[in-house]
Amino acid sequence: MARRVPAIQIYALLPKTNCRKCGVPTCMAFAIKLSAGEAEVDACPQLTPQNRIKLQELLAPPVRRIVIGVGSRTLKIGGEEVLYRHEKRFNSPTAIAVALSDTLSQERLKEAVAQVASFNIERMGQPLRVDALAVIDEANSPESFSMAVELASFSGLPLVLSSRRPEVLEAGLKVCGDLRPLIHAANSDNYIQMVELAARFNCPLAIAGEGLDNVIDVVNRVAEFGLEDLVLDLTGRNPRSTLSSLTLARGLAVRFNVKGFGYPLMVFSPSYTGYGVYEAAILEAAMVARYVSLLIIPSAEPWRLLPVLVTRQNLYTDPQSPVQVKPGLYEVNKPDENSPVLVTTNYALTFHSVLEDARASGVPCWILVVNTEGLSVATSIGGKKLTADVFIEAVKSSGLNERIKRKTLIIPGIAARFKGMVEEGTGWKVVVGPRESAGLTKFLRSYAAQ
Structure with missing residues (x-):
């Protein structure tokens, strides 16, 4: 069931002045709206700083909301409260990012960036678009990576910078660090250097590992440094392990409030041996249905994008408010x-x-x-x-x-x-x-x- 904090528990932290400045007649009425998720804590101007922090922690969703990017190019992922949308609703649609290898030529990179940035198909009166670009370090060269990052930044989309080598990521961050990209990825070998980069450039950090136990171990190590804006990369060795990890991690966060898994989940959609076009589309749709917050796919071809974008659109609607047009x-x-x-x-x-x-x-x-x-x-x-x-x-x-x-x-x-x-x-x-x-x-x- 959807997690709901009792209104009386919220009321205990409110000022009890019934000042009406929040837009409702009484503090109890405001507490009821907060409990139902129909109001924001900041709407109460008389909260003490201490009680404001307590309320924000009390009402925080079990999956932390993470912001990638700045200004008009921000992308919000996470913030989920339920496992099934009929319990309440899903809050943040799965973000779809397209991977760009830094081994591509400048011309090919420019073409790929333009293709992704211009992709826009309307369905049910709503635009279907790509949400981000992921620059992948495959050249093992800081120079090639920074060049690819610079070209990707012209897209106007939020960025994911992916490398296991801190020196490569640092080169990319020097180009676009002020755009607050997602840094991918810290593991048990490099997490100290990755944490330093995330703190220096004020960027969210992705955690990767071999299996859930390894991921949670790295999360706990990173948490000791006070870093809170994390994303968990649960890409597995095969589709079964990936889907199982996604399902288990979200269940542990939402149903059992395990803090270490209370972060958005991401997956790279790999080319598993023996899987063709149709199988890839089915697997990516299944990942969206299994709680992935950020899905990175290897192609911007319409045939690759449309199945997952349509699946996302179908799942991330409020079942209590059907999508309507004006009569x-x-x-x-x-x-x-x-x-x-x-x-x-x-x-x-x-x-x-x-x-x-x-x-x-x-x-x-x-x-x-x-x-x-x-x-x-x-x-x-x-x-x-x-x-x-x-x-x-x-x-x-x-x-x-x-x-x-x-x-x-x-x-x-x-x-x-x-x-x-x-x-x-x-x-x-x-x-x-x-x-x-x-x-x-x-x-x-x-x-x-x-």
Whole structure:
């Protein structure tokens, strides 16, 4: 279950003045909002410094939130409180970074950086983008690494600098240390030098090791230096060990509050021998589902990025607040007063599927989006959010009667049973369309040819 601090425990640390400066009537009401995660500690101006620190520690999520980058190019990972999103919600979507080797030529590096920076595909009205670039030390040369880092910094994206050699990382940090990249990685052999670099440049530090026991040992050693902004690299020898480590580490942090594992988790998606394109996509999607906070993949090709970006988008939505679009009337392909009107729900995935398939037909039409509280057509019909009365009211309230001369509604095939009632209630001709949006392009072209 989601961790929740009792409101009475929070109230004990509040000033109890009921000053209302936090925006609620009483300190108890503010405590209840803090307990529910609906307010911030800093909203109380009368907290003593000591109690403010105590409250922040009391309410801190079991997985520490880490910030990579500065200013407009910051990336926040971690901050998770639950293992299953139906318990509450996931807070920070998995960050996707693309790896760049410092063995590439300058021209190839420039091309790769430009490709990553410009990648942007819209789905459900939301942009799907890469979140960061990871510069990988493969040349064993501080000069090559610093050159690659400099080119990567022009992307405007947060950076991950990856090397096990402190002198190589120092060369890269001299180029972009003020951008607060993630330093990767400290292990049992180099952690003292890595801690010194992280402290000097004020950067978060990734910890890597052979297995969970080794990782937690390095975490404990690093903690002695007072470093708190850590990320745990749990890349294993094979997919099974990686997925097992991710699951166990997050469970220990969230369910059992084991402090050593209370940090964001990262994984390099390696090319495991015997795994092809499809297997790699499945493994990366599985890693997103198994709590990885930062996933570094080796390619910026769309076929490699899209599966993991779509998986992330699907998982990191609030299940209690479906992704919705605004109800109303939308134009497609420059419709006029004689164009048909398609009717669908305001669930974002449904709407954008209908929109793109209608556009692809080339047929001018309107889309009337009705408010079903973000539910799909089938779900809203089953839950009685989409009924004949809803269709009728949507037509009347939309102003369509005044705008459209050739009054033709096209309703989803799954809603065919409402046809007669809607015709009677609106006076419009109702045409039953395909059951799935995938059939809409062909349907509209056939309809227009009549």
